[in-house]
Amino acid sequence: MIKQSQTLRALLPGDALTGGGTDVGNKAALSEIDASCRVPVLFFFLSGLAWLLAGTVLALVASIKLHTPGFLASWEWLTFSNVRTAHLNTVIYGFASQISVGVTIWLMCRLCRIPLVAPGLITVANLFYNIGVTVGVGGILIGDSTAIEWLEMPRYATPILFISYALIAVWTIVTFRLRAERHLYVSQWYLLAAVLWFPWLYGTAQVMLLIEPVRGVVQASVNWWFAHNVLGLWFTPIGLASIYYFIPKVIGRPIHSYYLSVLGFWSLALFYNWNGMHHLVGGPLPSWMITVSIVASVMMLIPVITVAINHHFTMLGHFGKLKYSPTLRFMVFGAVSYTLASLQGVASALRSVSEVTHFTHHTIAHAHLGMYAFFTMVMFGAMYYILPRITQREWPSNGLISLHFWGVALGIALYVVPMSIMGFIQGTMLNDAAVRFLDVVQFTLPWLKLRTLAGLLLAAGHGAFVINVGWLLVRMFEPYRKPVVRILTGEAETVAAAKLP
Amino acid sequence: MSVIAFILLGSVVLLPAAALMALRWAASSGQFRCPDKAALLPFDEVEPVGLETDRILGGNRR
Numbered sequence A: 001m002i003k004q005s006q007t008l009r010a011l012l013p014g015d016a017l018t019g020g021g022t023d024v025g026n027k028a029a030l031s032e033i034d035a036s037c038r039v040p041v042l043f044f045f046l047s048g049l050a051w052l053l054a055g056t057v058l059a060l061v062a063s064i065k066l067h068t069p070g071f072l073a074s075w076e077w078l079t080f081s082n083v084r085t086a087h088l089n090t091v092i093y094g095f096a097s098q099i100s101v102g103v104t105i106w107l108m109c110r111l112c113r114i115p116l117v118a119p120g121l122i123t124v125a126n127l128f129y130n131i132g133v134t135v136g137v138g139g140i141l142i143g144d145s146t147a148i149e150w151l152e153m154p155r156y157a158t159p160i161l162f163i164s165y166a167l168i169a170v171w172t173i174v175t176f177r178l179r180a181e182r183h184l185y186v187s188q189w190y191l192l193a194a195v196l197w198f199p200w201l202y203g204t205a206q207v208m209l210l211i212e213p214v215r216g217v218v219q220a221s222v223n224w225w226f227a228h229n230v231l232g233l234w235f236t237p238i239g240l241a242s243i244y245y246f247i248p249k250v251i252g253r254p255i256h257s258y259y260l261s262v263l264g265f266w267s268l269a270l271f272y273n274w275n276g277m278h279h280l281v282g283g284p285l286p287s288w289m290i291t292v293s294i295v296a297s298v299m300m301l302i303p304v305i306t307v308a309i310n311h312h313f314t315m316l317g318h319f320g321k322l323k324y325s326p327t328l329r330f331m332v333f334g335a336v337s338y339t340l341a342s343l344q345g346v347a348s349a350l351r352s353v354s355e356v357t358h359f360t361h362h363t364i365a366h367a368h369l370g371m372y373a374f375f376t377m378v379m380f381g382a383m384y385y386i387l388p389r390i391t392q393r394e395w396p397s398n399g400l401i402s403l404h405f406w407g408v409a410l411g412i413a414l415y416v417v418p419m420s421i422m423g424f425i426q427g428t429m430l431n432d433a434a435v436r437f438l439d440v441v442q443f444t445l446p447w448l449k450l451r452t453l454a455g456l457l458l459a460a461g462h463g464a465f466v467i468n469v470g471w472l473l474v475r476m477f478e479p480y481r482k483p484v485v486r487i488l489t490g491e492a493e494t495v496a497a498a499k500l501p
Numbered sequence B: 001m002s003v004i005a006f007i008l009l010g011s012v013v014l015l016p017a018a019a020l021m022a023l024r025w026a027a028s029s030g031q032f033r034c035p036d037k038a039a040l041l042p043f044d045e046v047e048p049v050g051l052e053t054d055r056i057l058g059g060n061r062r
Ligand code: HEM
Pocket: A149, A231, A235, A236, A275, A278, A279, A297, A298, A300, A301, A304, A338, A341, A342, A343, A344, A345, A346, A347, A348, A349, A350, A354, A357, A358, A359, A363, A366, A367, A368, A369, A370, A371, A374, A375
């Protein structure tokens, strides 16, 4: 049993203190933990999905405008720069971050083996968060963008978001302190680190870029130190934490090597935060700064290969299960994409490659290979596992699950592969003084149309998922029926069913 | 500028210090002992090793 202060203990649900099977220090039943997470996690998931839909529409508009500039051209708030920036901010802060928090809450409770504490705190955080993103994206669309990449939301929106991040960090620490399981699983290392890193990154960047702005190249360095670490110290750890939990859980086999997973965590913590300046290769920075980042980028091969080996060997002999489990499909797709995105990233960090690929669509392809094919797919997989458990209802339609998977899997492949190739050719053309700039633009057009097609496939997948989630929620209000398709198997199902009215 | 200097110096000192403390705590509280046991943490008696927990697709209807 761990030591806990009286104040913290008071946060545990009443029956956790007085018995009910979950005395402090005793581990709560999984079904009880799932039920306690229902409302807050649903809040984060549903608002995240609403932002995904908004971000998808904005993405399609931005994509169409790049090959058909006259599209919606008479509305000044829908210029390409506004729409593209609004897309980035809705999907990063509105969608990806909120789903991350929902998944973090559920994983922390499950691995700490306690029911959710302080649901009010986390609900207030969600409310602040959505107000912040709405004000921020609205501000961007009316032309108030700060023009600092990844920090475009105007100054009047960001303090609201900061409060929310801080509340989430406080909640995570409280949950950690109250844990009934003394040992930490590798996923908890990643989650705790991400949740503590992010408010620090966000706060520091806000002060140094918006509140008391630094000047010149320092501004660019802080900008990319922040933007890179959003990817490396916020999304990546949460994505990896999820893979480390869900693959073993779904296939019923522990992770291949726990040693490797710990090595992966500490090497990521050591190297990722040095990477930021690889976004500024060729920029007017002291060259040692860029060189340090390139070296750190190559060192990232250690955590990346560690993770790849570990996940591959865990899955070995279990690939047949991809047929049955949507969670596993999305997770494995995400895990493979993580390796590919990182290898592509390491290559783009090298000076000789960056000379060609920087300022081209190659970087956009890499961004979506990382943020979509890796991160978003992992989050979809996590939601497929979590939602039926917290709502105690089965997924209503297998057809929609398949439509979702194939729509987004084919869509993202059609996005990333052609754009990576096209970006490379575009870069070679741009570097050739004999080629006219307009010819380069002409060359990109058919590829950009292909990207819009890919976007439509992705949008269809998102639509299928949202309909399935909506249907699941409707089922929550119907009387409980014994599931036709079993998600919770064996004992787990009996325990879960016993809890229902 | 003073705020920035504070943040920079604070970060440079505090962050590595926090990381080292976390590492020390982990080592002293036995987090790195018995890694094989740690790998079992996602499982319990209700959902033990060997139990698949997400069979939905592919004709698994009963
Ligand atoms: C070891 C791993 C990685 C390395 C070394 C790496 C390297 C890079 C480099 C050098 C760039 C800049 C390209 C340019 O502007 O010319 C870049 C951009 C980017 N990377 Fe990665 N990457 C890695 C993994 C990832 C992962 C896992 C994600 C997603 C979670 C990701 C998401 C992005 C995004 C979104 C951008 C575009 C940023 C922007 O321009 O707005 N990367 N990466």
